Amino acid sequence: MRLIFALTLVAAAFGPAVAQNAEAPAGAAACTGCHPAKAGVDSPVPRLAGRNAADIVAAMQAFRSGGRPATVMDRIAKGFTDDETTAIAEWYAAQRQ
Amino acid sequence: MAAHRNRREFLKAAATGGCAALLPAPLRAQGAAPRVVVVGGGFAGASVARALRRADPRIAVTLVEASSTFTACPFSNGVIAGLRDIGAQQFGYDRIAADGVTLAFSAATAIDAAARTVTLAAGPRLDYDRLVLAPGIDIRWGALPGYDEAAAEIMPHAWKAGEQTLLLRRQLESMDDGGTVVISAPENPFRCPPGPYERASLIAHYLKTRKPRSKLIVLDAKDVFSKQRLFLNAWKDLYPGLLEWVSLSNGGKVTSVEPAAKTFVTDFGRHQAHVGNVIPPQKAGRIADIAGVADRSGWCPIDPVSFESKLVPNIHVIGDAAIAGAIPKSAFAANSQAKVCATALAHLLRGEAPPAPKLINTCYSLVAPDYAISVAGVYHPANGQIADVAGAGGVSALEAPAATRALEASFADAWFHTISSEVFG
Numbered sequence: 001m002r003l004i005f006a007l008t009l010v011a012a013a014f015g016p017a018v019a020q021n022a023e024a025p026a027g028a029a030a031c032t033g034c035h036p037a038k039a040g041v042d043s044p045v046p047r048l049a050g051r052n053a054a055d056i057v058a059a060m061q062a063f064r065s066g067g068r069p070a071t072v073m074d075r076i077a078k079g080f081t082d083d084e085t086t087a088i089a090e091w092y093a094a095q096r097q
Numbered sequence: 098m099a100a101h102r103n104r105r106e107f108l109k110a111a112a113t114g115g116c117a118a119l120l121p122a123p124l125r126a127q128g129a130a131p132r133v134v135v136v137g138g139g140f141a142g143a144s145v146a147r148a149l150r151r152a153d154p155r156i157a158v159t160l161v162e163a164s165s166t167f168t169a170c171p172f173s174n175g176v177i178a179g180l181r182d183i184g185a186q187q188f189g190y191d192r193i194a195a196d197g198v199t200l201a202f203s204a205a206t207a208i209d210a211a212a213r214t215v216t217l218a219a220g221p222r223l224d225y226d227r228l229v230l231a232p233g234i235d236i237r238w239g240a241l242p243g244y245d246e247a248a249a250e251i252m253p254h255a256w257k258a259g260e261q262t263l264l265l266r267r268q269l270e271s272m273d274d275g276g277t278v279v280i281s282a283p284e285n286p287f288r289c290p291p292g293p294y295e296r297a298s299l300i301a302h303y304l305k306t307r308k309p310r311s312k313l314i315v316l317d318a319k320d321v322f323s324k325q326r327l328f329l330n331a332w333k334d335l336y337p338g339l340l341e342w343v344s345l346s347n348g349g350k351v352t353s354v355e356p357a358a359k360t361f362v363t364d365f366g367r368h369q370a371h372v373g374n375v376i377p378p379q380k381a382g383r384i385a386d387i388a389g390v391a392d393r394s395g396w397c398p399i400d401p402v403s404f405e406s407k408l409v410p411n412i413h414v415i416g417d418a419a420i421a422g423a424i425p426k427s428a429f430a431a432n433s434q435a436k437v438c439a440t441a442l443a444h445l446l447r448g449e450a451p452p453a454p455k456l457i458n459t460c461y462s463l464v465a466p467d468y469a470i471s472v473a474g475v476y477h478p479a480n481g482q483i484a485d486v487a488g489a490g491g492v493s494a495l496e497a498p499a500a501t502r503a504l505e506a507s508f509a510d511a512w513f514h515t516i517s518s519e520v521f522g
Contacts, residue, residue, distance in 0.1 A: 041518045078489040
């Protein structure tokens, strides 16, 4: 119940969608070192392009709090503020899948 | 005119800005395509060339690289240990050319920072508005007495992937069971801080499975190294009695080598090896020295936002050659820096200030084929340096089930596939 409430709040916090050709916000470009930028790259690590922004934010918050088990994302998520995470998530959501 | 014709023939793939590039800077028309030359086609250089074309397709990008095939260092320890073929490490530049990057397969031999030109061993001079140097490392020959180019043919460094990697592999393959392998690890800084210890792990794995009466000694010029506790714990579990790490305090610092007898000399004694791997002191690739962007340390101080050299304007340095503060010298970091540098260049070439970046590094090390550990960090500019974001980053959990180590091994594999696809695919 609490998770659903949190997700709703996160979703409500998003403003207008980011243009697909907008410059990547700080930190976003580094993600594709592991999360494939291109479609068709075989990897257990999910692509971020075209994913729902609220889902990315929720995942990052869960990684940061330790609520979601991780190997490395817990350590990385702690390096980004809520605002930075939201900007990155909105940018990826606007990218072609 | 002849020079112009040569140039036109040489820069075959030039699509945009070709004509403007023929004119000296003051004669170029207002609004002409900005020209960026990138020297070095590794993870940093190839990444920045492509990222620049994506950031602003009007930018004319020329990538200067001596070799038409790139051999990647990450995972090359697996080649040494017989776990993979060198072919899995090698990539070409066709996809980079397809992005509109002009390729010049030649060594850069001189840089005139005032005239903003790069001289090539073969081909015409290149003019630039901004230059990116991504030369990786060079061995600091002579810094370790006895270790020169000839010695490296007997005691390979294998710290630049390629022939050296294969030489070390062949030496291990032809060593008898019961032989002694010695690896020497240098002081900081050097390319790939956990690399010597991953190499030791995978060579130990090779010995354990193929030549179990053999011994591996790591002579270290340091007391502290990357992912140390994780490595030491894993070695105790996986390679007891086979792998011995000798720290600085315990006499691990190698003061000279005698290649004829494959001998490592320390203040405390001599270690004769059947296979000797010297990981020597290093510095930024030679062109950094030529350009005047390397300081007395041998590495290149840079602005933490734009990666522009602190010593020479309009030249940016990325990858292993740069002094990037808290960021280690890794392929992941090189790629991360390249994308930041491309964004900064796009802004600077429009006459705008570059935005404050945020960078990530993730480095996996294999301790065995199905056992990996990682270190990660998040970085930002702070007080003129690139600093760790407090509270983020760190290494894998000290205590973890085998399944977690195996999962990290699969992520390591996926990382190499993903990053090489992004950079060269």
